[in-house]
Amino acid sequence: MILNNLVPENEMEARYLRERQNDLRTMGNLYLALFGCLIGTIAASIFARIYVSFASSLASLIRVALFVSIFALACGIGYAVVLFFLAKYQRDFKIAAIAYAIAEGLSFLKSFSSDWSTLISLVVAGLQIFYIMKFCDGMMASFDTVDLVMSGTWQTFKKWYLYMLYATLVVTAAMILPFLGLFALIGAFVLAVGAIVLSIWQLILLYGSGKRMKELSTKNTF
Secondary structure, rough: OHHHOOOEEEEEHHHHHHHHHHHHHHHHHHHHHHHHHHHHHHHHHHHHHHHHHHHOOOOHHHHHHHHHHHHHHHHHHHHHHHHHHHHOOOOHHHHHHHHHHHHHHHHHHHHHOOOOOHHHHHHHHHHHHHHHHHHHHHHHHHHOOHHHHHHHHHOOOOHHHHHHHHHHHHHHHHHOOHHHHHHHHHHHHHHHHHHHHHHHHHHHHHHHHHHHHHHHHOOOOO
């Protein structure tokens, strides 16, 4: 009876391979879903800024602002939900999802409370930094056993994000000292450009990660 219940080694390997391929395919789709949510949020923000310049009336501006806010909120909620789905594969994604969800919730509440806006902004900034760190850790871990190059690329992105964070602290401190005003002004401009570059890099990495995971899911060996 015991022998009859044994699964042949090749069948066990085939089952593992199918499960692994399904996991990689699902992760790839989830990464692409995250990319879509980020693109949606960015597109809504750009549309709102452009529309403000051409708005014909205050009423239409309010309607568009309400639509953009709801759309951006939906993208944010969708992003957090996808992160929670990814937590099945890497624990770091769960921590990142919690930090992201709290940050988004506080950002939404900030619009209704002017008294605590400064404190809330500081807390949100801290949570967003923590979220990025854990998200990068999750991305690195998810590629560790299948693509060391992609894992290393996420590690490099995390390092540059930290460099930007340290530079931001230095520039902020320089703004307090009057004789470093010019340095602070130049630093702020460089940081603004750097933030844009990092944002674009993150989008490219996220899209590339999704495509790479789906590509890996078609392989027969890992």
